[in-house]
Amino acid sequence: MTLGARDLVLGYGGAPVIEGLSLQIASGRITVLVGANASGKSTLLRALGRLLRPEAGEVLLDGKAIATLSTREVARRLAILPQGPVAPEALTVRQLVAQGRYAHQRLLRRWSAEDEAALASALEATDIGDLASRPVDQLSGGQRQRAWIAMALAQQTDLLLLDEPTTYLDLAHQVSILELVAELNVRDGRTIVMVLHDLNQAARYADQIVALRKGAIVAAGPAAEIITEATVRTVFDVDVRIIDDPVTGGPLCVPATTVRASPAGRC
Amino acid sequence: MISGLRLRLLPAPAPGAARTPLVLVTTALVGLATFVVTLGLGEVSVAPADVVRALIGQADGDGAFVVTELRMPRALVACCVGAGLAAAGVVLQGLTRNALAAPELVGVSAGAHAAAVVVIVLLPDLPTSVLPACAFAGALATSGLVYGLSWRRGTSGSRLLLVGIAVTTVGYAIVLGVISTVEDLIHASQLVTFMAGSVYGRGWPELGAVFPWLALLLPLVALSIRELDALALGDPVARGLGVRVEAARLRLLVLAAGLAGSAVAVAGPVGFVGLMSPHIARRLVGGAHGPLLATSVLLGATIMLLADALARLAFAPIDVPVGVVTAVVGAPYLLWLLVRGRTNPE
Numbered sequence: 001m002t003l004g005a006r007d008l009v010l011g012y013g014g015a016p017v018i019e020g021l022s023l024q025i026a027s028g029r030i031t032v033l034v035g036a037n038a039s040g041k042s043t044l045l046r047a048l049g050r051l052l053r054p055e056a057g058e059v060l061l062d063g064k065a066i067a068t069l070s071t072r073e074v075a076r077r078l079a080i081l082p083q084g085p086v087a088p089e090a091l092t093v094r095q096l097v098a099q100g101r102y103a104h105q106r107l108l109r110r111w112s113a114e115d116e117a118a119l120a121s122a123l124e125a126t127d128i129g130d131l132a133s134r135p136v137d138q139l140s141g142g143q144r145q146r147a148w149i150a151m152a153l154a155q156q157t158d159l160l161l162l163d164e165p166t167t168y169l170d171l172a173h174q175v176s177i178l179e180l181v182a183e184l185n186v187r188d189g190r191t192i193v194m195v196l197h198d199l200n201q202a203a204r205y206a207d208q209i210v211a212l213r214k215g216a217i218v219a220a221g222p223a224a225e226i227i228t229e230a231t232v233r234t235v236f237d238v239d240v241r242i243i244d245d246p247v248t249g250g251p252l253c254v255p256a257t258t259v260r261a262s263p264a265g266r267c
Numbered sequence: 268m269i270s271g272l273r274l275r276l277l278p279a280p281a282p283g284a285a286r287t288p289l290v291l292v293t294t295a296l297v298g299l300a301t302f303v304v305t306l307g308l309g310e311v312s313v314a315p316a317d318v319v320r321a322l323i324g325q326a327d328g329d330g331a332f333v334v335t336e337l338r339m340p341r342a343l344v345a346c347c348v349g350a351g352l353a354a355a356g357v358v359l360q361g362l363t364r365n366a367l368a369a370p371e372l373v374g375v376s377a378g379a380h381a382a383a384v385v386v387i388v389l390l391p392d393l394p395t396s397v398l399p400a401c402a403f404a405g406a407l408a409t410s411g412l413v414y415g416l417s418w419r420r421g422t423s424g425s426r427l428l429l430v431g432i433a434v435t436t437v438g439y440a441i442v443l444g445v446i447s448t449v450e451d452l453i454h455a456s457q458l459v460t461f462m463a464g465s466v467y468g469r470g471w472p473e474l475g476a477v478f479p480w481l482a483l484l485l486p487l488v489a490l491s492i493r494e495l496d497a498l499a500l501g502d503p504v505a506r507g508l509g510v511r512v513e514a515a516r517l518r519l520l521v522l523a524a525g526l527a528g529s530a531v532a533v534a535g536p537v538g539f540v541g542l543m544s545p546h547i548a549r550r551l552v553g554g555a556h557g558p559l560l561a562t563s564v565l566l567g568a569t570i571m572l573l574a575d576a577l578a579r580l581a582f583a584p585i586d587v588p589v590g591v592v593t594a595v596v597g598a599p600y601l602l603w604l605l606v607r608g609r610t611n612p613e
Contacts, residue, residue, distance in 0.1 A: 075509025091554035103509030
């Protein structure tokens, strides 16, 4: 499974958000798109997941332009979870996750043993088997996000695209969702592309970071190479110091200026 | 965010697939009992056992005639109307992800009604069986209009309702304008009754006009139920799952217009059945659209039967339009929804 983009021009009718972007996603790795607000990272992810049709250029899935494939065919190879999805009222976790099987079903071949197995393994991977009969709208934010990820997993694709999967979650749930994503990558070898807001989380979980600024790629590569004071200043317009993450040894970035740290020091 | 109104009506437990068969059987039995009992009620009173005997052809005489030839066709029309409006409500609420989307609230019923009245007045010789097709055209035109005016930017509850009110107002203006040209007063008063929503005097011809539509469209909706389930998760999620979003939405919209249009063609714009039935069903079987559709259809038919029985009996011998009864029950319900429901800030 390979996913890439060639000479992409993306926009929403007005001035293009992204102009002439090319990119190759590393197979079997976690790629994280980072950038300031309105840098085009979510737009790029939506285009990679064929939720947004390019104005020019193409997204290539296994070497073929994604626009020429049927959406059902795409859904069997690539799952995309948009940002902040809302489930209808009174839908159970099981009913939500089961919808991940849509692309594998046919008009007259509905729920099969294969579908049931995919559902069970998605619930197990996300550790929400005991919530299966609970309504999604009664779950906590973290559990709900797990249910949505389980739905995407039920598609049984090698490629998984996630748009800010940790938004609106408290720190504990953010960590648990990112650990889950890392596990899906390590255990099953899934290729994962996600948009993250937090640069340090990106540094910790990404094999490859793609940093965007104003719709163009500023830098792309492993965290250790990308997270530098110069790059972060270019991408986010903020001065930072980079120190070693005491847990992983990778880069950890902290803002360099604050009125609270006067040279005289404070108690 | 286009979640619209999200409802907390009863302190509902987790409704789920497991309960669905029980609910369906119970609802069907209640519906059947309602059918039998209400057929026996009226100026000529017939005991339920005799109604059953008449229905299976084991009785004759005046009572049997009243049941099978006078009351039954009207009751069956009421069932079809309730079922069609309820099914249209399920589809529209799922498509728009908005609990207020019901054919009578978003203007679809008004469009169907206006088209039907125009045809009735201008082409009086047209047979009843053609009316549903005309109403369907009117429903289709208004749903297209509502789609264009409110769907594109997400269907927040207030926006959808406002567009619905505007479209309904135009529809009624057309209807009143057309009725004012009618010189025959009896005909005009019939049209006004039709405007309130009524199955008075409906019989086999009307049943023959509405039933085929229901029999054709309900299975087609059932075949699109997975697409409806997916669209209820929002367009981006649905496309990610592999649904051809625009095609599926257009297909479901046409089906909803057909269901609402054929119901309105024979009974006028009966209010609130298309709103209430899916809500009650959602409390009973949850949000998956397969069980929801089946339960709503049964509930819609039952509600219409009950409402029409009330309409016949409450002020007998005056036959009140059934739409008045559904409005008396439904309007407070809608107000309650608006007050109790968590409205979307958008």
